């Protein structure tokens with residue numbers, strides 16, 4: 001099975017990128033993770049995530065790319081009664097983006113407060129299953145200020161990293177875990193603060209078995 005560096009094709013404009021996918025079945029596609037933002041999010045946060053994802057995911061992703069161009073907030077996502085934004089609509093946009101641009105996984109980042117109908121809020125959400133690509137995290141409830149505490153950049157960034165790893169973990173087929181592990185479900189910010197920014201051995205070996 002020959003490895004095709006899709007990015008090299010893109011860079012050199014040798015052939016139409018999407019045609020490779022359809023015409024060369026059996027070629028290995030290098031896993032690529034894209035990070036982008038919806039609306040106003042400091043690019044530094046995405047760059048911080050990229051650097052730390054490289055460590056956490058080891059060599060799992062050949063490319064981790066920060067996409068600078070922000071995406072627009074999905075239409076109809078705002079719920080004026082709740083003053084929150086409906087998370088599945090963001091996931092849908094991310095999915096479309098990932099497919100159009102041939103990303104294996106994409107993590108979207110927003111500073112808006114996200115919810116799903118069954119819950120008061122969500123820190124993030126992700127697709128699950130063998131075809132999963134899209135994940136989203138909200139920064140809104142990760143700021144120490146939200147809980148009346150003084151701003152602490154390191155704490156805020158660490159929380160962001162944890163939520164990002166967790167949601168990407170779901171797209172890699174991981175369910176919630178009861179070990180000392182990033183895949184523990186976060187019901188509140190104290191759950192997020194308690195868990196490590198790493199997979200337990202069991203979860204990591206599940207990821208490895210698939211790649």
Ligand SMILES: [Zn+2]
Nearest residue numbers: 166170176185
């Ligand atoms: Zn989860």
Ligand SMILES: [Zn+2]
Nearest residue numbers: 177181200203
């Ligand atoms: Zn685990």
